Amino acid sequence: MRRAVLIAVPYLWLLALFLVPFVIVFKISLSDVALARPPYLPQFSWDEGILAFLSELDFENYIFLTEDDLYWKAYLSSLKIAVFSTVLTLLVGYPIAYGMARAPSEWRPTLMMLVILPFWTSFLIRVYAWMGILSNEGFLNQFLLGIGLISEPLIILNTNTAVYIGIVYTYLPFMILPIYAALDRLDGSLIEAAEDLGCSRLSAFWLVTIPLSKNGIIAGSFLVFIPALGEFVIPSLLGGSGTLMIGKVLWEEFFSNRDWPVASAVAVVLLLILVIPIVLFQRNQEKQQEAEQ
Amino acid sequence: MNSTAFAPWEDPEATPLIQFQNVTKRFGDFVAIDDLTIDIYEKEFFALLGPSGCGKTTMMRMLAGFETPTQGKINLAGKDIAPVPPNKRAVNMMFQSYALFPHLSVWENIAFGLKREQMPKNDINDRVEEMLRLTRLEKFARRKPHQISGGQRQRVALARSLAKAPKLLLLDEPLGALDKKLRQETQFELMDIQEKTGTTFVIVTHDQEEAMTVASRVAVMDHGKIIQVATPDRIYETPNSVYVADFIGEVNIIEGTATPNGEDSYAISWAEGQSPLKAASAKPFSEGQKCHVAIRPEKVTINAQKPDGVDNLVQGKILDIAYLGNISTYHVELPSGTVIKAQAANTRRIARRSFTWEDSVWLSWTATAGVLLAE
Amino acid sequence: MNRLSWFNVVSLTLGFAFLYIPMLILILYSFNESKLVTVWAGFSTKWYGELLQNEAFLNAAWVTLKVAVFSSTLATVLGTIAAYVMIRSGKFFGRTLFSGMIYAPLVMPEVITGLSLLLLFIGIGLDRGVLTIVLAHTTFSMCYVSVVVSSRLVTFDQSLEEAALDLGCSQAEAFRLVTLPIIAPAVISGWLLAFTLSLDDLVIASFTSGPSATTLPIKIFSAVRLGVSPEINALSTIMIAIVTVGVITASLVSKQQAVRQKKEEQAAERAA
Numbered sequence: 001m002r003r004a005v006l007i008a009v010p011y012l013w014l015l016a017l018f019l020v021p022f023v024i025v026f027k028i029s030l031s032d033v034a035l036a037r038p039p040y041l042p043q044f045s046w047d048e049g050i051l052a053f054l055s056e057l058d059f060e061n062y063i064f065l066t067e068d069d070l071y072w073k074a075y076l077s078s079l080k081i082a083v084f085s086t087v088l089t090l091l092v093g094y095p096i097a098y099g100m101a102r103a104p105s106e107w108r109p110t111l112m113m114l115v116i117l118p119f120w121t122s123f124l125i126r127v128y129a130w131m132g133i134l135s136n137e138g139f140l141n142q143f144l145l146g147i148g149l150i151s152e153p154l155i156i157l158n159t160n161t162a163v164y165i166g167i168v169y170t171y172l173p174f175m176i177l178p179i180y181a182a183l184d185r186l187d188g189s190l191i192e193a194a195e196d197l198g199c200s201r202l203s204a205f206w207l208v209t210i211p212l213s214k215n216g217i218i219a220g221s222f223l224v225f226i227p228a229l230g231e232f233v234i235p236s237l238l239g240g241s242g243t244l245m246i247g248k249v250l251w252e253e254f255f256s257n258r259d260w261p262v263a264s265a266v267a268v269v270l271l272l273i274l275v276i277p278i279v280l281f282q283r284n285q286e287k288q289q290e291a292e293q
Numbered sequence: 294m295n296s297t298a299f300a301p302w303e304d305p306e307a308t309p310l311i312q313f314q315n316v317t318k319r320f321g322d323f324v325a326i327d328d329l330t331i332d333i334y335e336k337e338f339f340a341l342l343g344p345s346g347c348g349k350t351t352m353m354r355m356l357a358g359f360e361t362p363t364q365g366k367i368n369l370a371g372k373d374i375a376p377v378p379p380n381k382r383a384v385n386m387m388f389q390s391y392a393l394f395p396h397l398s399v400w401e402n403i404a405f406g407l408k409r410e411q412m413p414k415n416d417i418n419d420r421v422e423e424m425l426r427l428t429r430l431e432k433f434a435r436r437k438p439h440q441i442s443g444g445q446r447q448r449v450a451l452a453r454s455l456a457k458a459p460k461l462l463l464l465d466e467p468l469g470a471l472d473k474k475l476r477q478e479t480q481f482e483l484m485d486i487q488e489k490t491g492t493t494f495v496i497v498t499h500d501q502e503e504a505m506t507v508a509s510r511v512a513v514m515d516h517g518k519i520i521q522v523a524t525p526d527r528i529y530e531t532p533n534s535v536y537v538a539d540f541i542g543e544v545n546i547i548e549g550t551a552t553p554n555g556e557d558s559y560a561i562s563w564a565e566g567q568s569p570l571k572a573a574s575a576k577p578f579s580e581g582q583k584c585h586v587a588i589r590p591e592k593v594t595i596n597a598q599k600p601d602g603v604d605n606l607v608q609g610k611i612l613d614i615a616y617l618g619n620i621s622t623y624h625v626e627l628p629s630g631t632v633i634k635a636q637a638a639n640t641r642r643i644a645r646r647s648f649t650w651e652d653s654v655w656l657s658w659t660a661t662a663g664v665l666l667a668e
Numbered sequence: 669m670n671r672l673s674w675f676n677v678v679s680l681t682l683g684f685a686f687l688y689i690p691m692l693i694l695i696l697y698s699f700n701e702s703k704l705v706t707v708w709a710g711f712s713t714k715w716y717g718e719l720l721q722n723e724a725f726l727n728a729a730w731v732t733l734k735v736a737v738f739s740s741t742l743a744t745v746l747g748t749i750a751a752y753v754m755i756r757s758g759k760f761f762g763r764t765l766f767s768g769m770i771y772a773p774l775v776m777p778e779v780i781t782g783l784s785l786l787l788l789f790i791g792i793g794l795d796r797g798v799l800t801i802v803l804a805h806t807t808f809s810m811c812y813v814s815v816v817v818s819s820r821l822v823t824f825d826q827s828l829e830e831a832a833l834d835l836g837c838s839q840a841e842a843f844r845l846v847t848l849p850i851i852a853p854a855v856i857s858g859w860l861l862a863f864t865l866s867l868d869d870l871v872i873a874s875f876t877s878g879p880s881a882t883t884l885p886i887k888i889f890s891a892v893r894l895g896v897s898p899e900i901n902a903l904s905t906i907m908i909a910i911v912t913v914g915v916i917t918a919s920l921v922s923k924q925q926a927v928r929q930k931k932e933e934q935a936a937e938r939a940a
Contacts (some may be wrong), residue, residue: 002839007760010750010810014769017807021784024791092686095679102676111680113919118687120911122868124885124892125904129690132697132896137706139693172687230777232871237892247779251871254783264787267780278775359830379833392831396849405845406835440932442939457835 029264030057040261061265070249071266075273077244081160081235082228085167089224090217092168093175097216098209100176101183112180119173126170127237134162134238158240166234171227175220182216183209215288222281229277230270246270299509300524301334308371310335310461310493311356316365318351318517325351326362327517338487338494340504342540343514349497351517353463356495357386370460380409385459389466391450393438399449400425400434406457424452427486444475451483455490464496468503480506501541505529513537529589535666538587543622545593545633547586551578551665559665561586564629571604574665588663593635595623596655597647603657609633611652625656691908698901706896715902725903728887732867735798735883739805740862746806747813747862748855752843754814755821773811781808782875789876796878804876805866812865813858820854853922860918864911 031040065071100111118126133139134157141153156162186209194204210217232247239245246266254263301307309332318326326348333339341349354360355367358379367374374382385406393402403424407417425431428448433441438449447467454462467483468476484507487494498504504511505525512522513536521533532538535546547570549563559578560569563586572586600606609625612632616639623635635656648654698716702709719725750770757763773781785804786796794800828850832842848855870885877883884903891900 003757006749007753007757007766010746010753010814011762011766011769013746013807013810014750014766017785017788017803018769018773019765021788024787025780025784028787092683095675096683099676099680099683102673103680109919109923113915114684114687117912117915118691120864120915121691122885122904122907122911124868124870124888125694125907126691128888128892128896128900128904129694131892132706132901133690133693135706135896139706142706169686169690226775227777230779232777232779233889237889247777250779250783254875260787263783267783270777271780274775274777278772281775282771357830357834359833379830380836380838384834386831386834388827388831390825390827392825392827394828394831394846394850405832409836409841436936437932439929439936441936443937445936453831453835 025264025267027057028261029061029268030059031261032056032060033259033261061261062269064262065265065269070244071269074244074246074249075269078229078231078246079273081163081167081243081245082225082231085164085171085228086221086225088164089168089171089175090221093172093220094179094217096172097176097179097183100180101186108184115173115176115180123170124233127166127233130162130166130169130238131157134165157238158243160239160243162238162240163235163243163245166238167224167228167231170234171224174223178219178223179213179216182213186212215284215291218284219281219288222277222284226274226277226281229274299336301337302332302510307334309333310337310370311495312366312368313352314366314368316355316362316367318348318355318360319363324517326355328365329517329519331512331519331522333493333495335493336491338484338496338507338509340508340511341495341497341514342501342504342511343499344540345499347514348517349514350465352514353386353465353495353497356461357384357463358382383460384463385454385457385461386463387450387454387465387467389469391438391446391470393446393449393453395438398435398437399430399441402438402449403453403456405453410457420456424456427455427489428452443470444479447471447479448482451486455486455492458490459492461493461495464494466498467496469498469500476503477506483507505541513540515540531664532587532666534668535585535587538664538666543590543634545586545588545590547588547631547633549584549586551582551584552580553578558660559584561665564627564631567607567627567629570663571660572663572665573661576665576667578665578667582667585666585668586663587666588658590622590634590636591620592662593633593656593658595625595635595637595648596657597652599655600657604660606655606657607633608653608655611648611650611654614650623654625654694901695905695908698898698905700898700901703898715898716906719899719902719906722899724882725884725887725899728882728884731798731881732884735801735805735873735881736863736866739802739809739866740859742802742806743810743813743862744855744859747810747858748817750810750814751818751821752847755818770811770814773808774815776808778869778871779875782872785872786875796876797881800876800878801873801881801883804872805862805869808872809862809865812861813855816858816861817851817854820851824851860914 028040033040096115100108100115103111131138135141136153136155136157138157140156141150144150145153156165190208190212191204194208195201199207230247231245232251235243235245235248236251239248247270250263250266250270253259253266311333313329313331316326316329317324329348329352341352343349351360355362356369356374358374358377361375369382369384394405397405400421403421404417407420412420421434422431425434428451430445430448430452433445433449438446441449447470451464451467464483468479471479480503483494487507496504496507505528508525510522511525511528513520513528515536521528521537523531528537529541532541538544539546547561547563549561549570551559551561552569554560557573557575559572559574561572561584562569570586578584594600594603599608607627609627611623612626613624615622615624618639620636620638623637625633625635627633633656697706697708699711699713700708701712701714750766754767754770782804785800785807789796789800789803824847828846829842832846833839837845868885869883870889873883874886874889877886888900888903891897
């Protein structure tokens with residue numbers, strides 16, 4: 001009995017505030033936009049019954065998404081940005097994680113803390129920090145002009161490049177930590193054994209270290225890719241008018257155009273796109289847990 | 294051996310403290326306990342001995358109340374304990390991991406169960422002090438579990454589980470985490486405390502030496518069944534099966550067929566071209582029945598010269614010698630390929646030993662030295 | 669093995685420079701005299717003064733703090749229960765759905781969570797304000813708490829709870845007297861995580877807040893959309909300073925505890 005209450009409390013909370021809202025989003029995505037409050041039709045009413053209500057719903061908004069190329073371009077561009085920035089984050093993060101794992105053991109807690117610290121710092125502030133660096137008269141341009149590397153300021157802020165930098169910067173800890181965890185577990189004698197058996201440094205790294213840190217790489221990549229796909233803050237602060245990302249489109253559809261049904265349809269499609277990487281990620285985590293047991 | 298003075302299991306009038314009546318426990322398809330019936334008496338030090346997965350821990354957890362039998366009944370002092378939850382049972386348990394509460398001091402750990410009983414404060418103090426004295430932990434009362442050694446932790450766990458003066462104390466591999474030397478000392482301490490407090494102890498162990506040392510009776514288990522229950526000496530001297538003989542100590546098993554040749558006496562034919570072995574057995578065997586002769590290595594005598602007037606005699610070649618200091622075990626290969634182990638005390642210095650590797654030697658034993666087993 | 673190769677030194681130096689230089693520039697220029705954020709015109713703390721005069725920011729900070737305290741506390745209670753249920757309750761009806769609902773918010777884009785909660789609040793006619801933000805923040809941060817707490821519970825030696833039952837505790841007493849004190853560090857870090865997430869959140873708060881309740885991130889976001897400002901730099905510096913002090917203190921304390929525990933354990937073994 002007590003157990004049932006214990007289960008029911010968080011269960012009902014999540015049902016009411018997580019699952020039910022999604023059902024509502026899905027329902028509204030099938031409604032029509034209207035000049036009303038709330039701005040969509042049909043409204044459910046008990047008088048007319050469920051059937052009459054259901055007959056009013058249709059997939060018009062989804063058809064609209066395929067017809068207006070803004071949306072599928074935004075999905076494609078989000079995917080492209082998420083994939084590229086995940087690869088970039090991996091390229092930046094792996095050497096750092098590797099360096100941490102090879103550092104003397106008394107340094108490691110400090111290095112670990114240095115990686116975690118930005119994670120606790122406001123996301124918004126970390127994105128904002130780059131606005132001052134990347135702008136036309138920003139520090140990066142001042143620096144590059146100062147050392148004479150360029151003669152004209154580079155235009156970086158409000159371009160996709162700035163978005164890439166922003167994503168790599170803010171999500172870097174998510175990439176470093178799982179890779180570091182994998183590398184930290186790696187038995188150093190394995191590398192020595194590989195070298196003893198005739199591997200060069202580089203081929204030992206390629207044939208032993210990389211395969212054994214595979215799980216960390218996969219976990220880190222998903223942890224960057226999944227949130228990057230629906231990212232809103234970074235494209236709206238660092239990106240320009242040319243930066244198309246679905247999170248931003250959804251926001252504008254909702255707040256600027258007040259087209260709730262289309263915004264809902266955009267959300268449902270984004271969710272469907274995310275299901276695949278989320279399921280893959282979950283599989284990877286489970287496999288890893290099993291391997292550890 | 295205290296079994297001569299203390300043997301309630303031989304007294305038909307005695308009422309057992311614990312009765313397992315046809316208890317079966319299944320986890321899904323896995324049968325952990327298979328239709329098991331056994332009585333355990335008050336003040337016994339009862340050992341459940343068996344390899345891991347034999348069901349001994351499940352039996353203990355059913356007594357503590359963490360598992361319920363799928364079928365059958367468990368009685369404690371004549372009452373079915375199935376409806377009694379673990380926190381209401383007059384049974385306490387000492388966990389294999391000790392399960393000491395890391396956030397509480399030694400004193401608070403021992404007082405933990407007493408406080409749950411709403412015992413008056415002074416009584417709690419007295420009882421905890423008594424337990425600390427019993428386990429020689431007075432100096433460590435204020436320490437936290439991580440501030441004391443493994444052996445001391447073991448004693449805290451014991452003190453904590455004894456503090457409520459349970460009718461029955463369950464000990465799950467109580468000495469498993471200690472090193473060998475400490476384990477041997479602690480065994481005697483356990484027996485001492487058991488005797489002083491008069492509590493019934495049920496101990497689970499996979500260590501046969503430990504079971505033999507501490508227990509008044511040992512139950513050897515395998516695959517959810519009890520194979521034999523007896524005092525340690527009887528388990529060792531008269532095992533009821535090859536499994537028990539093999540599990541407890543070292544043994545030579547010789548397979549053959551029995552032919553009765555007198556009262557409680559049999560001739561065992563066992564190998565081509567070898568004369569039959571003589572063996573005594575109170576248990577009847579029929580003509581031509583398959584049987585096993587189990588002989589302990591220390592009951593096999595090894596000689597360089599052929600001895601006279603012995604019941605059983607075989608000749609072989611020394612294959613291996615395991616030197617253990619006080620004794621040596623000789624592995625002797627017979628012409629049939631069978632290897633027989635024989636033990637001899639090293640009463641003379643090694644250099645003066647009369648046989649060594651590859652030597653041909655004679656092995657002999659009496660008709661009553663071995664046990665005749667059907668399976 | 670324990671000597672860093674030049675490659676590792678370079679990658680660590682560059683990596684940490686990349687992580688920290690932007691924040692250092694931000695902090696440095698919060699002390700800039702000039703309104704022009706990219707030109708250094710001398711040291712000054714005037715932007716901090718102006719920040720403290722700015723009532724809109726102070727109000728937003730107060731709302732944010734209230735929301736964070738309420739939502740993280742509620743999320744800690746719910747998340748701990750959820751973790752306990754997931755690890756200890758075995759099979760129950762709808763367990764898969766439950767575990768799905770616990771993990772999904774961790775990977776859900778904030779825009780979707782925010783949108784769906786907003787539509788719910790409108791649907792049931794709940795006025796948007798502090799309450800709706802608290803409900804929204806509790807919902808997603810309880811999932812983080814539950815992940816943190818359940819990873820501790822997985823390694824929790826269950827025989828400790830059994831020992832408590834064996835010594836006469838009821839289930840509830842066993843949880844209160846044994847389990848909770850032992851997993852307390854995980855519960856506290858869960859609370860801290862929930863608190864930080866709530867302080868940080870822009871997107872979900874934007875969807876679920878009303879005109880009566882503006883949080884600090886919403887305020888910052890609308891200010892920085894217009895460009896870099898020294899006042900925001902000052903505000904950011906204060907926030908970075910608080911977090912830095914907190915994280916360093918926490919890691920020093922836990923390190924010290926670990927060292928002391930290890931020393932005491934060694935001393936105990938030697939004495940034996």
